[in-house]
Amino acid sequence: xxxGFSRVVFLSHVLDTFNPVFPGDPPVEITPxxxxxxxxxxxxxxxxxxxxxxxxxxxxHFLTGGAAADELDPADFFRPAxxxxxxxxxxxxxxxVLGPGDVARWEAAFGRIPAGCAVLMWxxxxxxxxxxxxxxxxxxxxxLHYPGFxxxxxxxxxxxxxxxxxxxxxxxxxxxxxxxxxxxRLLLADHRIHLENLTGxxxxxxxxxxxxxxxxxxxxxxxxxxxxxxxxx
Amino acid sequence: xxxGFSRVVFLSHVLDTFNPVFPGDPPVEITPxxxxxxxxxxxxxxxxxxxxxxxxxxxxHFLTGGAAADELDPADFFRPAxxxxxxxxxxxxxxxVLGPGDVARWEAAFGRIPAGCAVLMWxxxxxxxxxxxxxxxxxxxxxLHYPGFxxxxxxxxxxxxxxxxxxxxxxxxxxxxxxxxxxxRLLLADHRIHLENLTGxxxxxxxxxxxxxxxxxxxxxxxxxxxxxxxxx
Numbered sequence: 173x174x175x176g177f178s179r180v181v182f183l184s185h186v187l188d189t190f191n192p193v194f195p196g197d198p199p200v201e202i203t204p205x206x207x208x209x210x211x212x213x214x215x216x217x218x219x220x221x222x223x224x225x226x227x228x229x230x231x232x233h234f235l236t237g238g239a240a241a242d243e244l245d246p247a248d249f250f251r252p253a254x255x256x257x258x259x260x261x262x263x264x265x266x267x268x269v270l271g272p273g274d275v276a277r278w279e280a281a282f283g284r285i286p287a288g289c290a291v292l293m294w295x296x297x298x299x300x301x302x303x304x305x306x307x308x309x310x311x312x313x314x315x316l317h318y319p320g321f322x323x324x325x326x327x328x329x330x331x332x333x334x335x336x337x338x339x340x341x342x343x344x345x346x347x348x349x350x351x352x353x354x355x356x357r358l359l360l361a362d363h364r365i366h367l368e369n370l371t372g373x374x375x376x377x378x379x380x381x382x383x384x385x386x387x388x389x390x391x392x393x394x395x396x397x398x399x400x401x402x403x404x405x
Numbered sequence: 406x407x408x409g410f411s412r413v414v415f416l417s418h419v420l421d422t423f424n425p426v427f428p429g430d431p432p433v434e435i436t437p438x439x440x441x442x443x444x445x446x447x448x449x450x451x452x453x454x455x456x457x458x459x460x461x462x463x464x465x466h467f468l469t470g471g472a473a474a475d476e477l478d479p480a481d482f483f484r485p486a487x488x489x490x491x492x493x494x495x496x497x498x499x500x501x502v503l504g505p506g507d508v509a510r511w512e513a514a515f516g517r518i519p520a521g522c523a524v525l526m527w528x529x530x531x532x533x534x535x536x537x538x539x540x541x542x543x544x545x546x547x548x549l550h551y552p553g554f555x556x557x558x559x560x561x562x563x564x565x566x567x568x569x570x571x572x573x574x575x576x577x578x579x580x581x582x583x584x585x586x587x588x589x590r591l592l593l594a595d596h597r598i599h600l601e602n603l604t605g606x607x608x609x610x611x612x613x614x615x616x617x618x619x620x621x622x623x624x625x626x627x628x629x630x631x632x633x634x635x636x637x638x
Contacts, residue, residue: 175408175409179480180480180482180483181479182479184622186475186622186623186624187622187623187624188623189624196439197439197448201452202624205430205454205455206429206430208467208469211429212467213466213586213627214465215454215456215466216454216625216627217431217452217455218621218626219450219452220451221450222450225621232447233447234445234446234447246412246413246415247412249413249619249632250413353445353446356446384619384634385619386482386618386619386620386631387620387621388420388451388458388620388630388632389417389419389420389632390419390421390435390449390451391420393435393449393451397621398620398621399482399620401482401617
């Protein structure tokens with residue numbers, strides 16, 4: 173592997189038609205458009221919402237006039253990453269909300285969160301990916317129950333640590349039960365992005381790794397499904 | 406910038422509805438699916454063929470049983486890159502076909518092509534991107550006229566230099582006039598990929614740069630439109 177890292181890993185799911193999508197979002201469609209036995213080559217037509225599968229969002233996703241997917245800089249997609257393992261807490265409470273105390277404990281153990289980094293919350297929900305009902309975890313009223321970043325810690329990470337991204341292995345950086353999206357509304361400005369529906373976060377160390385965010389730059393887009401790579405030191 | 410490189414650059418076009426597509430391929434569609442003033446957030450539905458825009462192809466694009474988009478390894482998307490500037494030749498002849506002598510001259514000037522690298526052909530056709538008719542450059546009979554890699558040099562680069570990818574700033578690594586796709590048929594096996602419709606190749610040095618290939622991993626896919634990054638030493 174290049175650059176002095178020991179290896180590169182996938183932190184993204186394969187895009188597939190069964191993928192859970194946020195309620196109301198377009199489905200993922202993958203249909204044959206050309207075949208080796210006919211046209212001479214294999215090709216799909218693919219259709220999805222911009223926030224399908226493992227994906228990122230640009231500020232324009234929530235912020236009128238915010239930078240769209242095609243208005244970010246190349247370096248915005250290369251970020252140091254820290255991983256906050258909250259699997260035990262989420263095992264007790266799927267509505268777990270990350271707070272400032274959790275980050276203070278993380279820094280006591282692993283050091284100060286570097287400026288310009290992506291803070292990745294490892295909840296364990298990626299293990300539910302192939303069961304969309306368990307992944308979205310809706311109750312009888314339709315309210316979703318998965319963990320996320322609280323507004324206090326989101327504001328603190330932006331103001332005190334100058335982070336560039338929040339990421340999580342659930343459907344959203346906001347807790348499923350909070351339909352006002354405060355973490356997204358605080359985060360998505362300037363050139364900050366979110367990373368959602370991540371997987372394989374256990375392959376990265378708590379600190380010292382990097383993320384490289386692929387996907388597409390769609391004209392005026394809100395973001396894109398993406399291959400997300402992790403660089404392991 | 407990380408990893409000892411001086412900067413990261415885009416080598417990919419923004420995906421847009423006007424984009425030239427290979428004859429017969431599905432069009433690129435970008436339509437509103439949610440709006441900040443209505444649903445609270447901005448989101449498009451997006452539809453395209455897997456070889457739309459700047460894109461890569463997996464072996465399954467031409468090879469029955471070849472590795473599909475979701476069967477490649479993470480490191481297959483990180484490659485050292487060399488850039489072969491053939492703009493002057495293409496200026497004289499849009500049907501220019503790269504041959505073994507051209508690569509021999511490149512190696513005499515810049516050194517041996519390293520194993521596992523991506524050989525990127527800089528034709529200048531990226532300047533025609535916003536004019537799809539000029540980019541495809543079809544004659545009255547429908548035959549396309551843009552430059553590409555010949556079969557001899559493709560075979561030599563695979564066998565003698567163990568390259569991992571061919572890339573070009575035209576619609577295809579095969580010359581437009583050759584509808585039997587010999588370069589694709591030779592290249593796309595094992596874990597080798599192509600990169601097509603690149604842009605901005607002048608930002609990379611002739612040798613010493615790297616490419617990082619984004620996009621999506623689509624289940625059973627032939628490849629994907631992609632953000633392609635260049636790492637400049």
